[in-house]
Amino acid sequence: MPSYVIPDKCDGCKALDKTACQFICPNDLMVLNKDSMKAFNREPEMCWECYNCVKICPNQAVEVRGYADFVPLGATVTPMRSTDSIMWTVKFRNGTLKRFKFPIRTTEEGKAVPDGGWSTGSDDLKSPVLFSEPQSLGLPEVVTIKN
């Protein structure tokens, strides 16, 4: 089931230029109604149920009803992020709560090195050769078609 925003919990990200759910959705589905200052999913049938908007919302205002093997029928699942872990709360139809906490990173926040220490240049990006080639192929060089 696609994501949906619980209006009472959504504060429109306090009128920032772009809301957190708009920023994170890989399918550009979330929009903000500037009159009500509430976000909504404008194309529910296009939702990948990726949970990105659910996890990033600072107010836990977005819900996705997961598949039955993950979230039993009628239950809801709500994530709460911290800097190094995420707590999932599953609320069952009968009111029972279960919580699962998982680590989400091994590198301290803000310390990630985007290129992993393997610096690349614009020539590398244009090359058809993979980073580990030709060594990983056991060849002295990779033959490519010259334009």
Ligand code: SF4
């Ligand atoms: S991230 Fe949450 S609070 Fe912000 S606009 Fe989206 S649903 Fe509303």
Ligand code: SF4
């Ligand atoms: S669950 Fe994923 S695809 Fe669906 S609205 Fe949220 S961020 Fe977009």
